[in-house]
Amino acid sequence: MKNIDTSRLKSIVGEENIKTDPADLFIYGSDSSVHSASPWVVARPANTEQVQKIMAYANQDKIPVVTRGSGSGMCGQTVPVKGGITLDMKKMNKILEINPSDVFCRVEPGVVDDDLNQALKPFGVFYPPTPASSRIATIGGEIGNNASGVRSVKYGATRDSVLGLKVVLADGSLVNLGARTRVEATGYQLHKLIVGSEGTLGVVVEATLGFVPIPKFRCLGIANFDQLEDAGKTVADIMGSGIVPSMLELVDNVAIKAVNKTMNLGLPDVQAALLYEADGMVKEAVDYEIEAMQEVCRKNNGFGLVSSYDAEERAKIFLGRKKLFPALSKFSDLLSSTSLADDMAVPYSKMAETARKIHEIAKRNNIIMTAYGHCGSGCMHTKILMEPNRQDQWESAKKAVSEIYEYVRSVNGTTSAEHGIGISKASAFKLEKSDSLNLMSNIKRAFDPNNILNPGKLMDAHDDWVTATDLRYMVA
């Protein structure tokens, strides 16, 4: 329990909102990454004032504080490597305002993405960033990681939708950042800096978010390719041709085999498939985009082209992609699907080469890796299928991850597209951003002089992510 005065915390949030039971702490010690490290105590604040009081106390006693939503982060962002207090923000889940004529809403950080979109639906609008985990992901967590998803190619990432933030700083003071308007040029736009800072600069207690109209028409199509390079060239050709898809996804053969094997989807066993979607208020415009994309697919030897406006049909077409995560975990009883080298972004022209490299590197290191992602926004994902209780497999995974990010840097790509850095990607991040790490540390100090906010992450994270924390897997 270290030097924590739990009675003080109980007096702030109430006894029922403090957890110190080792079983609870163990649960709060892991997220969707391979890492695990228990906090000393979990506090569940109900409002801004409680967050301010907790921060003032933590700052005074120099106690680490990790802010946490649903723990769907894939890189260990919410794993408290230095212990301390974990702030579970899920009690702050009120939608405070939906303002259709001024085109913004105000929400607390614990609001779940899908819940927000349910509430926006009657107004004919939606909040676009929406990651694959939107069923559980909180707005606060999405802000912490600049999350995005399948539609980021058209609608951008979380940062593009955040107009303003209320943030509790390390010393407990409250600042109001940003504005409520489509544009602003009022000095340093610190709310944009908070987005993607992974809980190291402050605690978000309220967000003002923009939203966009729900399109009347959505059309989703698929195309198959016998050559990965043809699929990759299609992505670059589409993005370079003035088409604005609302979705452009690549799935490789490993992924297709996985969903076929575990779900009997009976998808053609091709080297790659592309999913492409267009949306809009006028059908002619959507037709135009879909036909243009299909033309590019055909030009690059795509086949088995199917597309549909029908919601059920679209769900069928998307099913394989949607179920990819569970499919990969069920791929083999021996193998676990680990979020390692989980995401990256590369220029469109390097998509195919990146997928190819991932396969080569996997093979060379005796592990299985799949390549898929939101190619329309430059985003590529992978998972490492490995035997997690074999030490040598971890060594192989470590080697593979560093080889992959070394390649990504060599083609002017970047370490994370939308999953953030946390612990698992920190070593690659430090190599990519070596010239500005010192600057980032100065900025961290400007916000958090006592280094209590999510310490030991990003530029301060351990270089060897395998030993940075306990692993969630028993290593024999």
Place this chain on the structure above:
Amino acid sequence: MKNIDTSRLKSIVGEENIKTDPADLFIYGSDSSVHSASPWVVARPANTEQVQKIMAYANQDKIPVVTRGSGSGMCGQTVPVKGGITLDMKKMNKILEINPSDVFCRVEPGVVDDDLNQALKPFGVFYPPTPASSRIATIGGEIGNNASGVRSVKYGATRDSVLGLKVVLADGSLVNLGARTRVEATGYQLHKLIVGSEGTLGVVVEATLGFVPIPKFRCLGIANFDQLEDAGKTVADIMGSGIVPSMLELVDNVAIKAVNKTMNLGLPDVQAALLYEADGMVKEAVDYEIEAMQEVCRKNNGFGLVSSYDAEERAKIFLGRKKLFPALSKFSDLLSSTSLADDMAVPYSKMAETARKIHEIAKRNNIIMTAYGHCGSGCMHTKILMEPNRQDQWESAKKAVSEIYEYVRSVNGTTSAEHGIGISKASAFKLEKSDSLNLMSNIKRAFDPNNILNPGKLMDAHDDWVTATDLRYMVA
């Protein structure tokens, strides 16, 4: 000349690129604002290495450095209130790369906006932020102020188009910020913080910019209103109805009178006019948006609705708005048009009330003010027409400006939409951002411990902008 070693500067950029003639220094001492203050010396670097050497020298000797493009800033951003070195970046005007398949370009900061768009045209794409001053405004200056323009309602501001930046820091070191992809979540996204920092955090020496397809169809329309409130309601109704205009401009009666008087445009002498544009690749989609906007105009008593796809016709419709600046300066021989309370952003529902307030405040203070702007992005502009050599008129202007921004804050608006803060808006900025000024100062110190980069601006600016510098006008 203070403690400057010009021979050292000459050895870096060459004698022909150093200006010390008082006449030159006077020119470099003013921009499009009311302010004036001469630098000690002007240096015109040709490359990054020269910028690094100048900064290393300036940092060592604690000499102020102001970075300048074309000086089209309206709030005194490039007026060197503390003297020092003015860096004229216009020699660094190379377009380094246009990469259509990866959908980005790389440019030096001295590239003029219109020149970039000319170069992009053959690729069927354009760089959207484009302020009204695009004929002279440099990309570097636009980045410094997070500039935007008539199409920001659809395409956003400069920050939304900047993917990455190369920046020389105060100590002369070079950092590479951001990435080359549509999305990224690789730690602190410092390039987004540099945008809008008005030269106080570093010197931009290269920018990686996104671009978008040139739409095949553009349709521009106009509607007249006898009541300002009807025009304002139309703006909020359009933005709240799921329409995405590519332009939505409001012009008030003062502005209409000005262009009629000085250019005999013969526009109907109404209380307000709205200009609305839609663009896209498919005519049916553009028709849909235009018809939807016209329906909202009619519902709110708009009349004289005209629209056209024809480029010449569109130019005619837009002429009044385009010539508004010169028209206001020619409004009366006695009066000068000054950039004061030059821009602000307010929620859509407050557009009409804001224009009305501007008129009331002007009347009460015996000056003439017009209200116009890119309402679709919440942006409102004004100019103060005054007798600039009457001391009492300056006192009136000062009173009017503070009353206007007090109102803007009261309706949750913000001090600048797209012109930045500089000197003229600093006092309003400090009142709006009072809770985060200390944080901003800490961040400024993290970048620039010796406070040499554009000192005396933003949070460090003089509260009384009339006496902050010499005025560009002779006060009797």
